[in-house]
Amino acid sequence: MLCRSSTKLLNICIASLCRAHSLEKAESVIADSIRLGILPNVVTYNTLIDAYCQLVGVDAAFCVLDRMREAGIRPDVISYNSLMAGAAKEGLLPRLEGLFDEMCQKGINPDVWSFNTLMHCFFASGKPDEATKIFWYIMNNDLSPSPATFNIMINGLCKNNYADYALTLFWYLRSCGFVPQLITYNTLINGLCKAGRVQAAKRILKELGESGNAPNAITYTTVMKCCFKYKQFRHGFEILLDMERKGYTFDGYAYCTVIAALVKEGRTKEATDYMEQMMRSGIQLDIVSYNTLINLYCREGNLEAVSKLLCDMEKRGLECDKYTHTIMINGLCRSGDIKRATEHLYSMNMEGFDSKLVAYNCVVDGLGKAGQIDHAMEMFKSMERKDTFTYSSVVHNLCKARRYSCASKLLLSCLRNGLKLLDSAQQAVINGLYSSGFPSEAKRLRSIIRTAQMLRY
Known part of the structure; x- marks a missing residue:
């Protein structure tokens, strides 16, 4: 009884150290426990395997298997599942398949998580046909598929450009008694949006609301952004109003989505209102947020506000990317300050940014509109792309x-x-x-x- 309790305490200690990313200390504790006669068991080593996969790599984790065998401990399905997850994380499909085969050869029956990992890796490697075979093997062999199984399948199909098949599968599973959770709806909606299936995404959003599962901010924002991307602004703003009515808290991503859409529509007053609301909410801005706000101020011709934002970015340690520079160049051209726009373009060249085509286009067009057609033609002829x-x-x-x-x-x-x-x-x-x-x-x-x-x- 004492030994069993001691091993349990050892496992708790090893799990805590692994969560704290202290693998060396975990190894030291195992070595000390063995010297004291407290022997690790399969749980101890499985915890270690999972930690090595997460923090070091599957090769280092695989070495733990040899140590288990030397200690007379037989690896189980959890051992191999952790190794397979590590191989999937590193995109090593052949290694994952080898581990799966080795597990079967040693008489360890794979469980649904083994197949889930294999299916996920096939999708990630661009092999949807192989992944689909795994899915139907799970379904036809009484392996008790989990909600994760269905989510992996739907997400994988969408990411491999089979959104229609994912939608059909979703309805088929519903007819078989599967009750999708919010994550399943969000996965499908995201896939449909990326495939440009706006109407289908809105239909699933409506069905989600009727299912008793309340959509969250991620659900609404995904569909809203899709509507804006495909110029269905009215529907996008309807979703926005619905979010506001239901009291959803906006994150920076949602705010920037709305502000960018309003700017494109020329509704700068409303865009400014949302920008001020975002600033008041205390949301920490990232580079995308700054670019969105800089674009808004540039369109308003408020270059002083742009300068303040750039200073704020510098204080927070954020560096301008090529989109920041391009937005500023476009803003300077729109305000008629072609000289500064041209200087800014040359500074982009000096900093070595790639893909400056849009920035060049802005300056060439700005020079032409400013009546400097000869200068515009010189720059046009000098452009590589x-x-x-x-x-x-x-x-x-x-x-x-x-x-x-x-x-x-x-x-x-x-x-x-x-x-x-x-x-x-x-x-x-x-x-x-x-x-x-x-x-x-x-x-x-x-x-x-x-x-x-x-x-x-």
């Missing part, structure tokens, strides 16, 4: 400067290279050629555009 917006912007600004011949040549070059410009840019060139007394050139250009459209489709 260009997209549809780059060319469309330059063509528009060339037309604004009444340089229709140059705009026509650039447009023709784009068409020959298979690049489609904005319809408004194409029409601006045609209208300009007509108005400047070159109707034949305008008709020829219109014919080339139509031919290019037919070849494209």
